[in-house]
Each structure stands twice: as C-alpha cells, then as structure tokens.
Amino acid sequence: MTPTLFHNVKIFEGTKHKLDPGEVLIEGNRITRVATGRHTLPRDQGWDLVDGGGATLMPGLVNAHCHFTYNNAVSLADITALPVEENLLVTLRNAKTYLDYGFTAVVGMASAKPRLELVVRNAVNKGEFPGPRIRACTPEYTVTGGVGDDSRLDRHVPSIGLVCNGVEEFRRSIREMIREGVDIVKFNNAGDSFTLGRLGGEVNPMTEDEVRTICETTLQLGRRVAAHAHADSGVRQCIRYGVEFINHATFATDATIALLAKHAGKHWVIPAIAARYNTTYEAKDWGITEEVATAIGNKRELVEGCKAMTKMHQAGIRVLPFGDYGFAWLPIGQDCRDLEHMVNLFGMKPWEALRAATAYGGEAWAGASGELLGRVKEGWLADLLLIDGDPLQDLTLLQDQRKITMVMKDGQFHRRPAPVESGRRSKA
Ligand SMILES: [Zn+2]
Known part of the structure; x- marks a missing residue:
C-alpha cells in the first residue's frame, strides 16, 4: 500500500491541551512517523501527499x-x-x-x-x-x-x-x-x-x-x-x-x-x-x-x-x-x-x-x-480525521459532517479530503 503523508496540518494528539503544527506519515494501517513544530518528514516519490490546508488532524x-x-x-x-x-x-x-x-x-x-x-x-x-x-x-x-x-x-x-x-x-x-x-x-x-x-x-x-x-x-x-x-x-x-x-x-x-x-x-x-x-x-x-x-x-x-x-x-x-x-x-x-x-x-x-x-x-x-487506538502517535493505528477548523475552540464542528473533511480507518480513506485551494493554504 502506498504510504500517505499528511502535511500542513495542526495535530490534536489525543492527550494534549493544544494543537501542534506538524506532519504525519501512514504506512499500512499504522502511524509510523510524526513530526511537529519546525520539523518536517522526508518525502519519497510515489507517496500519497495530502495537503491538509491548515486543518486539524486528530484521532478518530x-x-x-x-x-x-x-x-x-x-x-x-x-x-x-x-x-x-x-x-x-x-x-x-x-x-x-x-x-x-x-x-x-x-x-x-x-x-x-x-x-x-x-x-x-x-x-x-x-x-x-x-x-x-x-x-x-x-x-x-x-x-x-x-x-x-x-x-x-x-x-x-x-x-x-x-x-x-x-x-x-x-x-x-x-x-x-x-x-x-x-x-x-x-x-x-x-x-x-x-x-x-x-x-x-x-x-x-x-x-x-x-x-x-x-x-x-x-x-x-x-x-x-x-x-x-x-x-x-x-x-x-x-x-x-x-x-x-x-x-x-x-x-x-x-x-x-x-x-x-x-x-x-x-x-x-x-x-x-x-x-x-x-x-x-x-x-x-x-x-x-x-x-x-x-x-x-x-x-x-x-x-x-x-x-x-x-x-x-x-x-x-x-x-x-x-x-x-x-x-x-x-x-x-x-x-x-x-x-x-x-x-x-x-x-x-x-x-x-x-x-x-x-x-x-x-x-x-x-x-x-493491547491495541493502540485513539492517539496521533508513532506506532498507533491509523484512525484519523481532518477537521475544517479548531475543535478545541469549537466542539460543535464535530456535529457537522461537512466539517469532517476526511475520515481514515485502519490506514484507508473512508472519505478523502477535497484538494486544497491555493488561497486556503496556511503558512504552517
Ligand atoms: Zn444505553
């Protein structure tokens, strides 16, 4: 299966009180790499690169x-x-x-x-x-x-x-x-x-x-x-x-x-x-x-x-x-x-x-x-969402299916995000 790299996202890790800008790599059904702050992950040709457009990446x-x-x-x-x-x-x-x-x-x-x-x-x-x-x-x-x-x-x-x-x-x-x-x-x-x-x-x-x-x-x-x-x-x-x-x-x-x-x-x-x-x-x-x-x-x-x-x-x-x-x-x-x-x-x-x-x-x-579920962490199962907005500022976003722009379960897309328009790209 092609690895998927989420970039230009803000990560809600599952146990932290704030969002961190970062990148997340999925290989098979697992999260294999997470980089936050100024760090970025290396890219490989043929990977599925998903530009999150500054959206929130969080656990399912x-x-x-x-x-x-x-x-x-x-x-x-x-x-x-x-x-x-x-x-x-x-x-x-x-x-x-x-x-x-x-x-x-x-x-x-x-x-x-x-x-x-x-x-x-x-x-x-x-x-x-x-x-x-x-x-x-x-x-x-x-x-x-x-x-x-x-x-x-x-x-x-x-x-x-x-x-x-x-x-x-x-x-x-x-x-x-x-x-x-x-x-x-x-x-x-x-x-x-x-x-x-x-x-x-x-x-x-x-x-x-x-x-x-x-x-x-x-x-x-x-x-x-x-x-x-x-x-x-x-x-x-x-x-x-x-x-x-x-x-x-x-x-x-x-x-x-x-x-x-x-x-x-x-x-x-x-x-x-x-x-x-x-x-x-x-x-x-x-x-x-x-x-x-x-x-x-x-x-x-x-x-x-x-x-x-x-x-x-x-x-x-x-x-x-x-x-x-x-x-x-x-x-x-x-x-x-x-x-x-x-x-x-x-x-x-x-x-x-x-x-x-x-x-x-x-x-x-x-x-x-012992299954590892519910966090954005290396080694954990790749059950992930992209949310259009910051759920820590507005929890009601999660009641609106249109704001849940991506759903991934076990490393596979249930719903892929729409391609990001260039104007919406954040500086992260
Ligand atoms: Zn009941």
Missing part, C-alpha cells in the same frame, strides 16, 4: 456506549417491534453513519436483537460494508420487572432485554451468547426513569448472586462486562466484580466515588448524559415536556448525574462521552453533542472532553487487547 472518535442497532425511535418498544430483517438494514446504515461522522471505533452497549451487533461486526471486519471497528454486545441482561423487560401477563409483548432469573438462567444464556460471538456482556443492575416510574434508577433489582454469576461467567470466558448502573449499590458491584464499562453511575455516593477513584485505571464511567439533558429539555415534540421528564425522574437523574460526574472528573476517574443516541431526540450521528454537555455540565475543558472522546475511548475499546 471512539464511542464507548453505542446503540448502533437502534432506529431513532420514540421508545424501546418501537425498536423491539422492528422485525429482525429491517433491524439489520438499520444497523448497517447506522454503522456507515457513524463512520461518516468520524467514529472509527464503537463499543456496542446492548444489541436490539441478540445477533445484530456481532453479525454486523463480522461483515464490517470482512470489508463487506462500511463501518467503524466494532465491539459487539449482547442484548441487555435483565431480571423480570427490570429495565428491558417489557412483557405483560395479559398479552404477548416481546422484550428488548434478555430476561433471566437466578444464577442458572444467567449462566446458561451468557454462555450461549458468548458461543454466538459477542465481545461484551451487558446487564442492568439498576432501574431507570424510562420505566416511567415503575423502577427508579436508585433501585437495584438484581441479587448479589446474579451479578456475581454474570461477571464470573463472562470473565471466565475471556469477555468483558458492562453494566447499566445508576444505583449506588450497582456501581459498588461493578468495582467488586470487574465491570469495566460502568454506565450512568448517577447515584454514586461520595464514598463510592472515592473507592472508584482508587480503581480508576480499571473502569470507564459513561453517564450518557444526553439521555437525561435532551430528554428533559428537548423532547417535547415527542410528548416529553420538562414536567413529564420531572415526573418520571429523568430530570433528577440529570441533576444527580451531573453532580456525580463533576466529582468523578475532579477525582481523576475517566468519564467518557456518548451513549444512548438512537432515539428520535438523540439521533444517531449527533453524539458529539455530548462534548458540549461535558464542558457545560461537568466542568471539563474542551481538550479534556476531546481526550475522553479519543485517547480514553481508545483505551476503553482496546481493553486488555
């Missing part, structure tokens, strides 16, 4: 709480009602949409149907369809009456979750899903305002034995665990049993936050705060006014979640953006709205929000695999 975005099987519906029931064939088409479209918006890697965080995520992961890996790097998840595991159990006694209603009760049912089902090929097992050890008052987020409906069995079975088979854990007791279980992906963590107490900070290297906290903010303030066209959001407990989750995330960020816990996009008022692809939320609601600096979306996300995606 990593979404560590992704619902790429959701169809921007109004409710989970609407997603469940989608037949599996149509749902597969939706999932393939979403995979491309994510790549179009600069997401070069995603962690599935509950498949709408058991095999959707893993089937699409396999197809993308074979190059049959465009999409990001994918970690494929189970449907969310739940207990009777928990989040994701939509069944009724009086009629047949399918559930989006896999409903199990007792250790034997969980063990059997998890082994089955791992046999099918999932990377991640997700379970719900908390309620949620989206149960419309049935089971609040502070309640944990699972037994200790069930949670321990879910985690032990998954880890024994070499897969990774994720939890929907609003409740404080649920966050504690995540720390106790090695759950890497702690979603929401809304009602974590100060003592739990202090404990989590001691184990900060082993966990990522993903609040999915847009499912609270946008639902409280921006969903009235779909019947959810601020009054409704308050009545079901959604606004309380927003208020408490923001307090907890602010403390966690200050305590050095890695709080990641994204999560729960895939509903009508949180459409797939607009996930970078979260970066503003992290600045406005958690007190992060823009570069910290962008670090969470790239370098930290890459670590979360890679886990123990």
Whole structure:
C-alpha cells in the first residue's frame, strides 16, 4: 500500500491541551512517523501527499456506549417491534453513519436483537460494508420487572432485554451468547426513569448472586462486562466484580466515588448524559415536556448525574462521552453533542472532553487487547480525521459532517479530503 503523508496540518494528539503544527506519515494501517513544530518528514516519490490546508488532524472518535442497532425511535418498544430483517438494514446504515461522522471505533452497549451487533461486526471486519471497528454486545441482561423487560401477563409483548432469573438462567444464556460471538456482556443492575416510574434508577433489582454469576461467567470466558448502573449499590458491584464499562453511575455516593477513584485505571464511567439533558429539555415534540421528564425522574437523574460526574472528573476517574443516541431526540450521528454537555455540565475543558472522546475511548475499546487506538502517535493505528477548523475552540464542528473533511480507518480513506485551494493554504 502506498504510504500517505499528511502535511500542513495542526495535530490534536489525543492527550494534549493544544494543537501542534506538524506532519504525519501512514504506512499500512499504522502511524509510523510524526513530526511537529519546525520539523518536517522526508518525502519519497510515489507517496500519497495530502495537503491538509491548515486543518486539524486528530484521532478518530471512539464511542464507548453505542446503540448502533437502534432506529431513532420514540421508545424501546418501537425498536423491539422492528422485525429482525429491517433491524439489520438499520444497523448497517447506522454503522456507515457513524463512520461518516468520524467514529472509527464503537463499543456496542446492548444489541436490539441478540445477533445484530456481532453479525454486523463480522461483515464490517470482512470489508463487506462500511463501518467503524466494532465491539459487539449482547442484548441487555435483565431480571423480570427490570429495565428491558417489557412483557405483560395479559398479552404477548416481546422484550428488548434478555430476561433471566437466578444464577442458572444467567449462566446458561451468557454462555450461549458468548458461543454466538459477542465481545461484551451487558446487564442492568439498576432501574431507570424510562420505566416511567415503575423502577427508579436508585433501585437495584438484581441479587448479589446474579451479578456475581454474570461477571464470573463472562470473565471466565475471556469477555468483558458492562453494566447499566445508576444505583449506588450497582456501581459498588461493578468495582467488586470487574465491570469495566460502568454506565450512568448517577447515584454514586461520595464514598463510592472515592473507592472508584482508587480503581480508576480499571473502569470507564459513561453517564450518557444526553439521555437525561435532551430528554428533559428537548423532547417535547415527542410528548416529553420538562414536567413529564420531572415526573418520571429523568430530570433528577440529570441533576444527580451531573453532580456525580463533576466529582468523578475532579477525582481523576475517566468519564467518557456518548451513549444512548438512537432515539428520535438523540439521533444517531449527533453524539458529539455530548462534548458540549461535558464542558457545560461537568466542568471539563474542551481538550479534556476531546481526550475522553479519543485517547480514553481508545483505551476503553482496546481493553486488555493491547491495541493502540485513539492517539496521533508513532506506532498507533491509523484512525484519523481532518477537521475544517479548531475543535478545541469549537466542539460543535464535530456535529457537522461537512466539517469532517476526511475520515481514515485502519490506514484507508473512508472519505478523502477535497484538494486544497491555493488561497486556503496556511503558512504552517
Ligand atoms: Zn444505553
């Protein structure tokens, strides 16, 4: 493969608070050379030279709480009602949409149907369809009456979750899903305002034995665990049993936050705060006014979640953006709205929000695999974006596909930048 040299770019490395002018060489699927400041790289005839025109070169975005099987519906029931064939088409479209918006890697965080995520992961890996790097998840595991159990006694209603009760049912089902090929097992050890008052987020409906069995079975088979854990007791279980992906963590107490900070290297906290903010303030066209959001407990989750995330960020816990996009008022692809939320609601600096979306996300995606993802660094995988403008000055650029002028995944262009007009060439 022809080496690609990006020049005349400003580099966001993934962990630094500023942009550096520089040049980056890609050979195969890796970043092999990076030069910054006054240094330049040698050129060779036949290389693919890409003039960035002074644009920002940054790592691809990593979404560590992704619902790429959701169809921007109004409710989970609407997603469940989608037949599996149509749902597969939706999932393939979403995979491309994510790549179009600069997401070069995603962690599935509950498949709408058991095999959707893993089937699409396999197809993308074979190059049959465009999409990001994918970690494929189970449907969310739940207990009777928990989040994701939509069944009724009086009629047949399918559930989006896999409903199990007792250790034997969980063990059997998890082994089955791992046999099918999932990377991640997700379970719900908390309620949620989206149960419309049935089971609040502070309640944990699972037994200790069930949670321990879910985690032990998954880890024994070499897969990774994720939890929907609003409740404080649920966050504690995540720390106790090695759950890497702690979603929401809304009602974590100060003592739990202090404990989590001691184990900060082993966990990522993903609040999915847009499912609270946008639902409280921006969903009235779909019947959810601020009054409704308050009545079901959604606004309380927003208020408490923001307090907890602010403390966690200050305590050095890695709080990641994204999560729960895939509903009508949180459409797939607009996930970078979260970066503003992290600045406005958690007190992060823009570069910290962008670090969470790239370098930290890459670590979360890679886990123990050792894959090097999410930074512009020699030896790291060549997942890169060119942004027309400076995202550290304006994070909203990443919500606009026209500003994401180039997307490269694994050293290959998904979208090549248009040739730079001479007038736009910067002096870098
Ligand atoms: Zn979610």
